[in-house]
Amino acid sequence: MRLTFYGVRGSIPTPGADFIRYGGNTACVHIELEDGTDIVLDSGTGIRKLGEQLVKKQTPIHLLLSHNHWDHIQGFPFFTPIYQENREINIYPGQTMLNEPDQIIRQMEGSLFPVPPEALKANITIEQLPEGQDKFAIGSAVVKRLRMNHPGKGSAYCIEADGLKVAYITDNELYPPYKKETDFLEFVMFALDADLLIHDAQYMLSDMPAKTGWGHSVAEEAVKLAMACNAKKLALYSHDPERTDDDIDDVVTHCNEYVTIAESTLHVFASSEGQTLDFS
Secondary structure, eight states: OEEEEEEOBOSSOOOSGGGTTTOOOBSEEEEEOTTOOEEEEOOSTTHHHHHHHHTTOOSOEEEEOSOOSHHHHTTGGGOGGGGSTTOEEEEEOOOBSSOOTTHHHHTTSGGGOSSOGGGOOSEEEEOOOOTTOOEEEETTEEEEEEEOOSTTBOEEEEEEETTEEEEEEOSOOSSOSSOOSSOHHHHHHHTTTOSEEEEEOOBOGGGTTTTTTSSOOBHHHHHHHHHHTTOSEEEEESBOTTOOHHHHHHHHHHHHHHHHHTTOOOEEEEOOTTOEEEOO
């Protein structure tokens, strides 16, 4: 298994000199399995760069969406494989409060985008799973999903393949003021013994209570979850658009203080564009 981050920013793209090291593109992660299967997590602006690589292949692409907020679908119209003749693309929509599984394609309708959905040449299938089916196969991988705590709701994913386990839990508020879809212990069991936990860490405790209820976790809570589920590595994800590279460095340092105090072996790092983890 090889995992590469193509977009790690939350809410909105952030260009500029202060955002170069970690990157300014919104959510997109690529996983390539040993059998060649391509799994893509979210379709933020980072997916454009990924498309430059995947367009060189002819094999199916499996796109797992957490939810339909702009920063998770806005790169799709610029994803080159959707314009390839007969390229197979399977889209798994998130479990959103409004059931709009094709919203990623409908964003190209009318006056919103110059290229209409009818112009797409790929064979695009919306794989809407039945209610209650939270486990399915993609290639050699077993994929599980779990409802996340976020305005409008959505899905977290766990991918097990090649003897490894990766949990992707973004745009998730572990302790929301509104009714929870999933509680902390359920997330612990979902990500239990993960080789890598990718978790929303958009805020810090110092940002609260001003941003309580906005649908994101504080970095300190992500560390708590990672240690509770015995994850080997924690990738802090969905960086706040206001947080510069130096600010993110400070977040990592602060989080590792928690790890040191707990005498944990957890490895905490901030996800960055272009960063590849080769588990082989």
